[in-house]
Amino acid sequence: MLFVGSSSIRLWPALEADFRGVDVVQRGFGGSELSDVVTYAGRIVLPYRPRLIVLYAGDNDLVAGKSPEAVFADYQTFVTLVQRALPGTRIAFIAIKPSPARWALVDQIRAANALVRGYAAADPRLLYVDVFSPMLGPDGMPREELFVADRLHLNARGYALWRELLLPIVGHSARSLALVSS
Numbered sequence: 001m002l003f004v005g006s007s008s009i010r011l012w013p014a015l016e017a018d019f020r021g022v023d024v025v026q027r028g029f030g031g032s033e034l035s036d037v038v039t040y041a042g043r044i045v046l047p048y049r050p051r052l053i054v055l056y057a058g059d060n061d062l063v064a065g066k067s068p069e070a071v072f073a074d075y076q077t078f079v080t081l082v083q084r085a086l087p088g089t090r091i092a093f094i095a096i097k098p099s100p101a102r103w104a105l106v107d108q109i110r111a112a113n114a115l116v117r118g119y120a121a122a123d124p125r126l127l128y129v130d131v132f133s134p135m136l137g138p139d140g141m142p143r144e145e146l147f148v149a150d151r152l153h154l155n156a157r158g159y160a161l162w163r164e165l166l167l168p169i170v171g172h173s174a175r176s177l178a179l180v181s182s
Helices: 034-044 059-063 068-085 100-120 156-181
Strands: 002-005 025-028 052-056 090-094 126-129
Touching: 002 034, 034 068, 052 068, 052 156, 059 068, 059 100, 068 090, 068 100, 090 156, 100 126, 126 156
Parallel strands: 002 025, 002 052, 052 090, 090 126
Antiparallel strands: none
């Protein structure tokens, strides 16, 4: 399983421990946008021939002034690139998170997430992991207790939530791989 995307992937301190028994490759890089993941996919994604790619990117794109449609277009480009090279690989897109530091972009975040969610629903190899909704409190605002002091990056509680949401997907892919290998 390959995890790729921005600093939210790079900074995941216990990624391997969180998915014990699964071969995990961590290839996040700080400040990256979806277009960067596309650009470097030939070096940081495709050579590993993963059965599952867990992708988190998009909020840096929106901060840089890209539209939700541009984020979605880069996602489609990434999917096409992966599916041409690795047609059996599944891609799990982690929804763009609702961080307090970037709450001003919430409408664009929701729009980009909706575009990806709709697209993923049409292809069984694509998964949309909704972290957005569970990261909101009863007041509809981001849950501050999930973030470090910068109000952008996740703390241990935030990563525990992501792990909980991803475990069924990562675990299912690991079981499927074990069945193919035996």
